[in-house]
Amino acid sequence: MLTTCYGFKIQNGLLRLPVRPRRYVYVKLNSRTLQVLSGHDARSVTLTSDSLSITYSKETVEIEPKGYVGVDRNLDNVTVASTDGRVRTFDLSKANKIKADYRYVKSRFKRNDSRTMARVFSKYGEKQRNRVQPILHNVSRRIVDDARTKRYGTVMEKLTGLRRLYRRGSFRSRNYRARMNNWSYGELQRQIEYKARWEGLKVIYVPARNTSKQCSICGYKTLESTQRKLWCPKCGTVLDRDENAARNIASGGLRFSPDGPPGEAMVEEREPENATLILKVDGGKLSQQPTTTTRPDEEDLTEPKNKHLVYSVSS
Ligand SMILES: [Zn+2]
Numbered sequence: 245m246l247t248t249c250y251g252f253k254i255q256n257g258l259l260r261l262p263v264r265p266r267r268y269v270y271v272k273l274n275s276r277t278l279q280v281l282s283g284h285d286a287r288s289v290t291l292t293s294d295s296l297s298i299t300y301s302k303e304t305v306e307i308e309p310k311g312y313v314g315v316d317r318n319l320d321n322v323t324v325a326s327t328d329g330r331v332r333t334f335d336l337s338k339a340n341k342i343k344a345d346y347r348y349v350k351s352r353f354k355r356n357d358s359r360t361m362a363r364v365f366s367k368y369g370e371k372q373r374n375r376v377q378p379i380l381h382n383v384s385r386r387i388v389d390d391a392r393t394k395r396y397g398t399v400m401e402k403l404t405g406l407r408r409l410y411r412r413g414s415f416r417s418r419n420y421r422a423r424m425n426n427w428s429y430g431e432l433q434r435q436i437e438y439k440a441r442w443e444g445l446k447v448i449y450v451p452a453r454n455t456s457k458q459c460s461i462c463g464y465k466t467l468e469s470t471q472r473k474l475w476c477p478k479c480g481t482v483l484d485r486d487e488n489a490a491r492n493i494a495s496g497g498l499r500f501s502p503d504g505p506p507g508e509a510m511v512e513e514r515e516p517e518n519a520t521l522i523l524k525v526d527g528g529k530l531s532q533q534p535t536t537t538t539r540p541d542e543e544d545l546t547e548p549k550n551k552h553l554v555y556s557v558s559s
Contacts, residue, residue, distance in 0.1 A: 334383045
């Protein structure tokens with residue numbers, strides 16, 4: 245059972261939920277929940293049989309970026325390149341394996357679509373999500389923490405048309421397409437975006453074309469070199485494929501200057517500078533839950549159920 249409630253109020257450490265006209269249920273919120281909520285707007289409340297989730301938002305002022313980080317997705321990792329030259333790779337093979345296993349098991353049972361099976365798989369799907377989410381949260385948190393320290397904006401590729409790109413008939417192998425489509429990259433992007441915006445950091449999306457083949461030094465079309473490497477016939481540079489793509493994304497798909505950091509102005513040309521922009525940002529979900537071992541969302545809070553003071557009061 246899941247109920248989302250909007251006509252609520254938070255007062256004196258209590259959450260007031262309407263159950264009938266002029267009749268309310270009060271839930272005592274723990275100090276951590278109240279601390280996180282202070283200064284934010286509570287947006288909605290969701291109740292399940294054993295937990296309470298509150299979504300919240302705050303107003304942020306967008307920080308003018310001092311540089312950019314480009315996030316590129318690959319089969320089993322994301323590569324992140326900053327305009328200061330730093331490159332980091334985050335391994336996500338474990339998350340992909342969990343998802344692939346789930347898809348395989350599910351495909352074995354396709355013809356059997358009785359209600360029971362549907363229930364079993366909804367439960368199983370929830371389990372695999374609960375295992376994948378913390379991995380993605382860890383990676384998105386580390387990417388955003390780094391961007392926040394440097395006051396950098398984040399650049400990612402638009403996912404539109406991605407599935408079309410990896411569908412049948414394209415030159416990649418069937419296995420490659422399946423694995424690329426299986427990726428939780430959309431979810432990772434969503435997490436990076438809301439975490440970055442929460443910190444007031446700029447988020448830019450660029451079209452996916454040309455970011456992988458173009459030379460990040462001179463912009464010329466590169467040639468395939470040995471595995472995972474590209475060679476630029478114009479400037480003669482041998483480039484790491486993932487790094488090159490991430491750098492192209494960081495510079496907004498435009499040229500990287502040969503020495504030193506690339507011109508931020510080039511990115512600014514495409515994204516005209518905004519005056520102080522106030523954004524409304526939805527934060528994570530805040531939950532009061534009984535003991536859980538895996539945290540579906542890192543902002544989730546854990547508290548034993550018996551500590552909740554739940555009582556009904558009529559007024
Ligand atoms: Zn080149």
